[in-house]
Amino acid sequence: MTDGEVEQVDKERGEVVLKHGDLPSLGMPPMTMAFNASKQVLERLSVGDKVRFYAEIVKGEPTLTHVEPAGERAPR
Numbered sequence: 001m002t003d004g005e006v007e008q009v010d011k012e013r014g015e016v017v018l019k020h021g022d023l024p025s026l027g028m029p030p031m032t033m034a035f036n037a038s039k040q041v042l043e044r045l046s047v048g049d050k051v052r053f054y055a056e057i058v059k060g061e062p063t064l065t066h067v068e069p070a071g072e073r074a075p076r
């Protein structure tokens, strides 16, 4: 999974802006960008949240397929 920080949540557009780390699944270096996300995912996100996520290209657009709070995982 990739680390991200929520910068913006736009429920009307179904988008979330994340500052993300290396994202090899999409061939991206760290950057800040918008992802499509389901209503269900958007409801759980607030600006400033630190998350870990998976993203894929869905219908030609970067889309969050799984998001969890960064603190939820057990420390290693």
Ligand SMILES: [Cu+2]
Binding pocket: 020, 023, 028, 029, 030, 031, 032, 033
């Ligand atoms: Cu990106």
